[in-house]
Each structure stands twice: as structure tokens, then as C-alpha cells.
Amino acid sequence: MSFSPRSLKLSRLFAVAILLLLAGVSSGFAQIYPDLEVEVRDTTAYPGTQNSVISVYMRNYADTVAGFELWLQLSRTDRAIFQTNIDTVIDTTYYRCTQWNGSTCLDTVIASWYWVCTQYSGSTCVDSSYQLGYYRCTNYHLPDSVCLDSVWVPGYDWRVIDTQVVHTGNFDTTGTLISGWEYIQSRSLGGSGYDIKITAQANTAPPPYHKGIGFPQYGTKPLIKLLADVYPLPDSVLDRTVKIAIQAHNLDNFSFSRQDGSSIGVISYYVPDTSWFVCQAWDGSNCLLWEKVQGPPADSFHVDSLLTGKLDSTKVALFDGTLSILQGLCGDVNNNGVINILDVSYLINFLYKHGPALPNPYLADCNGKAGLNILDVSYIINFIYKHGPAPICL
Ligand SMILES: [Ca+2]
Ligand SMILES: [Ca+2]
Structure with missing residues (x-):
């Protein structure tokens, strides 16, 4: 059985209508369901945590998602940062002239790589190839100028190659919806790690043919997991929440696309x-x-x-997330809420006997001097048994 967007939506509406009837609720509003939902999941982390995971979830109900661009930004620059590395990359931009005047080009578009269907069986694509080019709209619905039909224009007229030093972001695709995708890249456009843009495509080099994320997909696995570092923060600071916002007002940095490369939920006008x-x-x-x-x-x-183009908010729903920085007890090495001999032995085990990882290294580095070593161990012993000063986490 195959799903069509219309039948899926109707069946979902139908299910909700029955639930409303069963609950004895009458609603005067027609419920509108999006085709796609993207959610940054709320998370918590201790101060000073490295590799804190920020997970993004996606639910798609009407289209297979074969590629996306997603740009996230942190609301504060003094609490946490996306992990980045400095890399040199070669960027090639391909241009296609759309209007010539003799040998002078009057107007251009940027050509991109898309999967293009090369053979249909009915409405099902049975063969496709990955091509460079752009979709030219051939039929507009007036007066709102929604593009109803377009043709694929392959190739490019010239290209510009730039070498750039960029900040690439760290991410983890283990156990995510895009595990095994051919192309996944992330970059901090601002260059400082306070933002991260992820670009991913399912199927750049088959075989094997990887068609993307089918539907309906209810978001049981993350779409992607981003790694962030949380700065040290004393318990006395009350404002401990960082908002993680999806930047979609500029469609240059936001799109979720189908297998044919067309964007989901974008109105062009x-x-x-x-x-x-x-x-x-x-x-x-x-x-x-x-x-x-x-x-x-x-x-x-x-x-x-x-x-x-602009995003159709009835088709695409976006949910920003938060990173809340927890309060931690400095010196509580095993992070169980009290400081005692178990913390001493946990830290000795970790430092000298290949013991288990520290739940929060920030809480163990507690002698007021940066760096985890035997001095932190003796500082805790001093505090517990010899009326030494209280632990200090920097
Ligand atoms: Ca403890
Ligand atoms: Ca220390």
C-alpha cells in the first residue's frame, strides 16, 4: 500500500474528528496539520560540560525528505557554544545565465545539485540521476504567483572557486534518521560557534540508492545530534537558559526537500x-x-x-528548544548530591586506574586551579576530614 499526502491527511483528520466526538468536544475550527515539523528538543547540562548533546527531531507526514538545510542559533553567547573546528574548504559556486543579451549575461541563478527523475512509471519515479542545474518555473498561479509547474534546466555556464577558512561543526549521526546519508556537513556561518548550519543530502552517490526519510515519520529518532560545550557557571547566576532557535526567515539557510529537489512548504511569489x-x-x-x-x-x-519565497506556516511547523544549565555541587565528583569519601575514590579511580568517566568534569576540578590532578583529590580530602576550605570550581 502506498500513502498519498491527501489520503494520509484525510485519515488523520478523520481520526481526530472521531476522537473529538468521543470526547464530546465540539470545535468550530478546522484543524490544520503541517506536512513537516522540526523541533529542537529541550535539554539540560551541567556547567562546564563538554560534548553536551542538542538533538533535533523531525516529523514528516506527506513527503519523503531527501535533503535539508537547517540553521540554528543560540540566544546567548556567554553560556554555551556549538563545538567547531577550523578547516580549509574549497567552495565551488555554479552559475547559470537565465537571460543573455548577445554575449552579455543580464541575469543569473545559482545552479545546485538535485536528484532528477529520468524515468517515470505512472507517477512513480523508477530511475533518477544526480544533476547540476536549476528548476525554472513555467506556470504560475495568479494572483498569488505560486509556482505550479517547473522544468529542469541542467548544466551551468560558469563557476567560481573559492578557498575558505571555515568553522565546521561537530555532530553525531549515530542512531539518527540520517545515519548513512551520503553528504552531511555543518558550519558556523558566523564563524564563532554561536550558530550552526547543517546541510545534508540522502543520496548523492548511489548505489546503494538511499531515498531519504520516508513518511509518515513520527520522530522516534533524532534527525541529528549536535555537540555543544557549556561554559562554567556559578550556582549564584540565576539566568541559566539558552534558547536554541531555528532560523527560517531567510530561506537561503532553511529548506527541507523532496527527492526531486523541490522544497517542502515553500510559497514562491x-x-x-x-x-x-x-x-x-x-x-x-x-x-x-x-x-x-x-x-x-x-x-x-x-x-x-x-x-x-517564504515558508508556509500551515505546512511547516518549527519548534525552538532550550538548553537549561543545571546547578551542580562543586566537588561532588560522582554527581550524587553529596561530597564524601566516594568522590575521592571515584576521582582516584578515574585519574590513575582507568575508572569510569566523570559525570561532570567541571564538578571534579575543584581546587580553584584549572586542570584535573592529584591536587583536586587532596583538596577534597582536606575539605572532608581536615576542615579545609570548600571546593571551588572555576
Ligand atoms: Ca558525591
Ligand atoms: Ca584542579
Whole structure:
């Protein structure tokens, strides 16, 4: 049996309608269900925790997701940071000219890699190939200019190769929905780790053919797990929550795409783009030389229209998350809420006998001097048995 988006949505609506009837609830509102939900799951971490996991979940009900771009940003720059490494990468941008005037190109689009269906059996794609190009809209629904149909234009006219030093992000795909995907990359666009953008594609080099995340998918596994480091924070600081926001207002950095490369839940439409001109040289009433200016005053103007896109909030639902920084007891090495001889033996075990990892290294590095060593052990012994000073975590 195959699902179609319409039958799936109808069946879900139907199920809810029955539940409402059973509950004796009457609702005057038609419930709208999204096709896709992306959620940053709330999490907690101790101060000073390295490799704290921030999980992103996705639920897709109407489309197979074969690629995505997702940009996350932290609300505070002094509490936590996404883990990044400095890398040198080669970026190639491919351009396709959409309007020629002789040998001069008047307008361009950036060509990207998409899976393009090369053979259909009915409405099912039975063969496809990975191609560089762009989708040109051929049929707009007026007056809202939604693109109803497009054609694939393969190839590119020129390319620009840049070498860039970038901050790549650390992530973990073990046990996630994108485990085994061909291409997964993450970058801090701001370069400092306070943001991270993930770009992933299911099937860049088959075989094996990896079609992406089928539907319905209720998000039992994370989509991706990002690694963050939490800064040390004394218990006296009350504001301990960092918001992790999905940045989707700029669709340059947000898209969830189907197998054919088209974006899920994006409305494309035209906006007017007005150019203003001032005449620099008149010959009677004829202008010999026009100069383009920012705006009025001007002698002439031309209204063009630009194709742009926005997210359809009835189709795509986004949920930001939070990282809440817990309060910890400095010196409580085994993190059980009290400081006693067990913490001493846990730390000795860890430092000298290959014992289990520390639940929170920040709480064990407690002698007021950075670095975990025997001095932290003797500091705790001093505190417990010799009325020594209280542990200090930096
Ligand atoms: Ca303890
Ligand atoms: Ca120390």
C-alpha cells in the first residue's frame, strides 16, 4: 500500500474528528496539520560540560525528505557554544545565465545539485540521476504567483572557486534518521560557534540508492545530534537558559526537500522590484545617458518583479528548544548530591586506574586551579576530614 499526502491527511483528520466526538468536544475550527515539523528538543547540562548533546527531531507526514538545510542559533553567547573546528574548504559556486543579451549575461541563478527523475512509471519515479542545474518555473498561479509547474534546466555556464577558512561543526549521526546519508556537513556561518548550519543530502552517490526519510515519520529518532560545550557557571547566576532557535526567515539557510529537489512548504511569489534612473545628458526631450540611482528624485523608473519565497506556516511547523544549565555541587565528583569519601575514590579511580568517566568534569576540578590532578583529590580530602576550605570550581 502506498500513502498519498491527501489520503494520509484525510485519515488523520478523520481520526481526530472521531476522537473529538468521543470526547464530546465540539470545535468550530478546522484543524490544520503541517506536512513537516522540526523541533529542537529541550535539554539540560551541567556547567562546564563538554560534548553536551542538542538533538533535533523531525516529523514528516506527506513527503519523503531527501535533503535539508537547517540553521540554528543560540540566544546567548556567554553560556554555551556549538563545538567547531577550523578547516580549509574549497567552495565551488555554479552559475547559470537565465537571460543573455548577445554575449552579455543580464541575469543569473545559482545552479545546485538535485536528484532528477529520468524515468517515470505512472507517477512513480523508477530511475533518477544526480544533476547540476536549476528548476525554472513555467506556470504560475495568479494572483498569488505560486509556482505550479517547473522544468529542469541542467548544466551551468560558469563557476567560481573559492578557498575558505571555515568553522565546521561537530555532530553525531549515530542512531539518527540520517545515519548513512551520503553528504552531511555543518558550519558556523558566523564563524564563532554561536550558530550552526547543517546541510545534508540522502543520496548523492548511489548505489546503494538511499531515498531519504520516508513518511509518515513520527520522530522516534533524532534527525541529528549536535555537540555543544557549556561554559562554567556559578550556582549564584540565576539566568541559566539558552534558547536554541531555528532560523527560517531567510530561506537561503532553511529548506527541507523532496527527492526531486523541490522544497517542502515553500510559497514562491513575485515581489515588485523598482529601478530608478536619472538622465545625465538630455538631447531635447531624449535622454542620451541614463544612470541608475537608489530612488527618487529620478527622471524615470522601471518596475520589474523578483521571484522570492517564504515558508508556509500551515505546512511547516518549527519548534525552538532550550538548553537549561543545571546547578551542580562543586566537588561532588560522582554527581550524587553529596561530597564524601566516594568522590575521592571515584576521582582516584578515574585519574590513575582507568575508572569510569566523570559525570561532570567541571564538578571534579575543584581546587580553584584549572586542570584535573592529584591536587583536586587532596583538596577534597582536606575539605572532608581536615576542615579545609570548600571546593571551588572555576
Ligand atoms: Ca558525591
Ligand atoms: Ca584542579
